Each structure stands twice: as structure tokens, then as C-alpha cells.
Amino acid sequence: MKHIATPAPAATGRHHFVAPDARGFAHVETWIFDLDNTLYSHEAKVWPQIDERITLYVANMFGIDGMSARALQKHYYLKYGTTLRALMTEHAIDPYAFMDFVHDIDHRHIELNPVLGAAIERLPGRKLILTNGSRRHAEAVAGKLGILDHFEDVFDLADADFTPKPNREAYDIFLKRHAVDPARSAMFEDIAKNLRAPHDLGMTTTLVVPRTPDPYRESFEQEAVAEPHVDYITDDLAGFLVERTPA
Structure with missing residues (x-):
């Protein structure tokens, strides 16, 4: 396991890391996103x-x-x-x-993210949220971010029969429920271990890490760790997606 302290800087001024043998995105038809700490930064105080x-x-x-x-x-x-x-x-x-x-929380610190919304909207194909949280929570947060309408559906913990990621069973249920071909899919997550099963299934995987340490989370949950099941690492999801979609 290799820790990436400072991934190579991208043109955006943020940081991206690409594994030498990383799978690409040209073949991707389904874009799958975790919710918490992936689609928003810790400044949202969620x-x-x-x-x-x-x-x-x-x-x-x-x-x-x-x-x-x-x-x-x-x-x-x-x-x-x-x-x-x-x-x-x-x-x-x-x-x-x-x-x-x-999930009975205050959403006042979540701000609209039009750059992320535009980047997700431009992605070619289907977009889905796969979360260990609840559908109501995902819809509330994504709605505040201004990105909910860009997603086809939310697959929550109840949909997975309360089997959480990183368990392989959760992904298997998701893939069957939404008729997703993992070999033509990409998964975005904030915890490296949650990308192991998606990568094994054939997905292109991206680890989303915070730009600055989040004092409210365990350090191992936010490390930029280069492992065989992680194709990309970024601390700027919107910028990362913009670089991979047409203008």
C-alpha cells in the first residue's frame, strides 16, 4: 500500500493522481457516486x-x-x-x-455547487447515487447541492437489504436492481476500501479525498492511498470530471 501525500497537480491547481495501469473512462456508460464526503466537502458540516x-x-x-x-x-x-x-x-x-x-440534521451549510452540477450533467450516460445512508438523506443533500436532477435514482442502504459497502453483496444487489454492467461503469468514493469490490467487478474507480484534513473523521478514512483497486485519486471532484468530459 502506497500513501500519496501530494498527488501530481492538475491544470485546475488542485491535485489528481493517476495509477500507471489506470482504467480509462471512454467506455463508461454508467457513473456511480457515493454521497457523504464524496459529493460535498467537509465544509458542508454534514x-x-x-x-x-x-x-x-x-x-x-x-x-x-x-x-x-x-x-x-x-x-x-x-x-x-x-x-x-x-x-x-x-x-x-x-x-x-x-x-x-x-439523518435529522441541519442543511444550512450545504451550498449550491453549479460547477459540479454542470460537470455531472455533461457526463455521457446514466448517473446513480449509491450510499450507505438513506434515500431521504441523499435526496435532501443532493437537492441542496443543486445536483439531484442529474441523477436517475438513489440506491440506499435499505435497497441493499441493510448490507453496507464495502460488502460485495451490496454492489451485487445494486447492479442487478439497476441493470448496470460493471465493466462499463465508473465508481467515485471517499473511502478506499469501498472501491475494492467495484474494481474487482470491473469498474473504473476514483478515490475522492479532502483538500484539507477533516477533523471530524478518522485519518484512515481520508487518506490518499494508492492501492491496486484505486485507478484515480482527486481532491477536486468537479475539476476532475470537467477534465474528462466535453465542453
């Missing part, structure tokens, strides 16, 4: 609110203080991939109630 709501849910559920709830939440995250999966597996909670609670 994820810190969700993270705090998850901690609060755990605290209320077990009747424990915030520090203990935080520790338990992170234990569950590392063991199961998501806190929700842990609570469903070990405590049989109602996943819909959990999702409604943790």
Missing part, C-alpha cells in the same frame, strides 16, 4: 452532525454517557463497518427509525 446523532442514539439506547457511547460506537464501526449493522445484528433495532434519527 458528517459531523450525523456522527453526533449516531453517538446520541447509542447513548440513549444504552443509557450511557456521551464518552462511553462514542467509544462503543467506534468499536461497532470497526467491527461491523457501520454502527447500524452492529445494532441490527446484536440488538435487532429498527433500522428505519435509526436512519430517520441520525
Whole structure:
């Protein structure tokens, strides 16, 4: 595993990295995007609110203080991939109630992103959102960004039978549901491990990293890591897409 501290600068002044054997985009017919921390930057202050709501849910559920709830939440995250999966597996909670609670956030810091919207609109073919969050959350955030109308559909955690990325099963259900050919698809994600299954399936993969460190996320979740299943790395999704689509 190779850590890319400073990917080669692109013409935009941002940073992009291309693997020597990277798959291209000329054949791509379906463009698949993760939502959280991929389609918006951490300045939107979305994820810190969700993270705090998850901690609060755990605290209320077990009747424990915030520090203990935080520790338990992170234990569950590392063991199961998501806190929700842990609570469903070990405590049989109602996943819909959990999702409604943790996504009840303030969207005031999310700003319209016309450059990203125009870049997505110009992409040739289908565009889909594949998220470990809820459809309502994805539609609310994408709507505030001004990009929702450019997407054919949202595939959320409920659609995946609450099996989260990076589990291969989640991608298999998505591909079947939307009749997507992975060999003619591209996947954009903010966490490197979530690109392993898409790459194995034949997709062109792009890791989206923050331009500046996000203090509210684990460091390993935002590293620019060059691994065999990562074709591209960028800290400027809009600029990256603009460079790969016709004017």
C-alpha cells in the first residue's frame, strides 16, 4: 500500500493522481457516486452532525454517557463497518427509525455547487447515487447541492437489504436492481476500501479525498492511498470530471 501525500497537480491547481495501469473512462456508460464526503466537502458540516446523532442514539439506547457511547460506537464501526449493522445484528433495532434519527440534521451549510452540477450533467450516460445512508438523506443533500436532477435514482442502504459497502453483496444487489454492467461503469468514493469490490467487478474507480484534513473523521478514512483497486485519486471532484468530459 502506497500513501500519496501530494498527488501530481492538475491544470485546475488542485491535485489528481493517476495509477500507471489506470482504467480509462471512454467506455463508461454508467457513473456511480457515493454521497457523504464524496459529493460535498467537509465544509458542508454534514458528517459531523450525523456522527453526533449516531453517538446520541447509542447513548440513549444504552443509557450511557456521551464518552462511553462514542467509544462503543467506534468499536461497532470497526467491527461491523457501520454502527447500524452492529445494532441490527446484536440488538435487532429498527433500522428505519435509526436512519430517520441520525439523518435529522441541519442543511444550512450545504451550498449550491453549479460547477459540479454542470460537470455531472455533461457526463455521457446514466448517473446513480449509491450510499450507505438513506434515500431521504441523499435526496435532501443532493437537492441542496443543486445536483439531484442529474441523477436517475438513489440506491440506499435499505435497497441493499441493510448490507453496507464495502460488502460485495451490496454492489451485487445494486447492479442487478439497476441493470448496470460493471465493466462499463465508473465508481467515485471517499473511502478506499469501498472501491475494492467495484474494481474487482470491473469498474473504473476514483478515490475522492479532502483538500484539507477533516477533523471530524478518522485519518484512515481520508487518506490518499494508492492501492491496486484505486485507478484515480482527486481532491477536486468537479475539476476532475470537467477534465474528462466535453465542453
